[in-house]
Amino acid sequence: MNFIILGPPGSGKGTLAKRICKRYHIDHISTGDLFRFNIKKKTELGKLAVSYIDRGDLVPDDVTVGMVQQRLSELAPDEGFLLDGFPRTTEQADALAEILTNLDRQLDAAINVCLEDDVIVGRLKGRRVCRNCGASFNLDTMPPKVFDVCDECGGELYHREDDKPETISNRLAVYRENTSPLIKYYEDRDILVSIDNAGAPEETEAALFVLLDQVTQRAKNRK
Numbered sequence: 001m002n003f004i005i006l007g008p009p010g011s012g013k014g015t016l017a018k019r020i021c022k023r024y025h026i027d028h029i030s031t032g033d034l035f036r037f038n039i040k041k042k043t044e045l046g047k048l049a050v051s052y053i054d055r056g057d058l059v060p061d062d063v064t065v066g067m068v069q070q071r072l073s074e075l076a077p078d079e080g081f082l083l084d085g086f087p088r089t090t091e092q093a094d095a096l097a098e099i100l101t102n103l104d105r106q107l108d109a110a111i112n113v114c115l116e117d118d119v120i121v122g123r124l125k126g127r128r129v130c131r132n133c134g135a136s137f138n139l140d141t142m143p144p145k146v147f148d149v150c151d152e153c154g155g156e157l158y159h160r161e162d163d164k165p166e167t168i169s170n171r172l173a174v175y176r177e178n179t180s181p182l183i184k185y186y187e188d189r190d191i192l193v194s195i196d197n198a199g200a201p202e203e204t205e206a207a208l209f210v211l212l213d214q215v216t217q218r219a220k221n222r223k
């Protein structure tokens with residue numbers, strides 16, 4: 001299975017992405033995580049990306065597309081993937097289509113996570129991320145067992161610079177302008193699977209898995 005997941009920042013797509021990858025045994029490729037890894041390691045790519053990320057702006061396409069192309073070409077032929085945070089523009093979606101054609105792959109579903117802006121702002125204020133493994137918590141809805149300590153690996157939790165209120169509104173505006181047109185883009189290609197994430201995480205997950213099981217079943221029937 002080859003999936004992408006779309007949704008505004010703070011819609012919970014990262015958490016859902018991890019669960020989806022576990023269920024369908026596919027590789028989680030998050031462009032935000034790849035950038036943060038490069039920033040932490042102070043690579044050339046990280047140095048290039050950091051100022052855009054801190055402002056909540058998009059990293060230029062030539063850098064981002066190259067990074068994704070490299071990562072996808074490293075997958076084993078029978079290994080599926082879920083792209084989280086890519087594509088974020090129509091140009092990136094076109095570039096992805098070309099990369100996948102060259103790799104003889106196709107997208108099975110574009111998962112669209114929906115959530116209202118006011119809920120998002122509240123959630124991002126409370127989000128804390130592990131510096132070590134990237135696991136995500138929320139002080140209000142999904143707190144860690146020990147304050148500022150990751151349940152998964154014991155790493156230190158932090159409040160992402162770009163989750164602070166000044167940057168959140170820019171990230172939401174960037175999403176509305178650049179990324180939301182992709183909903184229609186994938187609807188037109190008949191692979192859009194939309195899910196509302198306003199309810200309890202387990203409910204969203206269960207409803208999404210029903211939809212994705214149908215997608216995987218259809219793909220199996222085609223083979």
Ligand code: AMP
Nearest residue numbers: 031032052053057058059064085086088
């Ligand atoms: P995320 O963790 O997905 O919210 O991404 C964090 C930040 O990384 C974004 O606000 C952008 O600055 C940058 N970023 C991640 N994915 C992309 C992408 N596909 N295109 C451009 N910039 C990206």
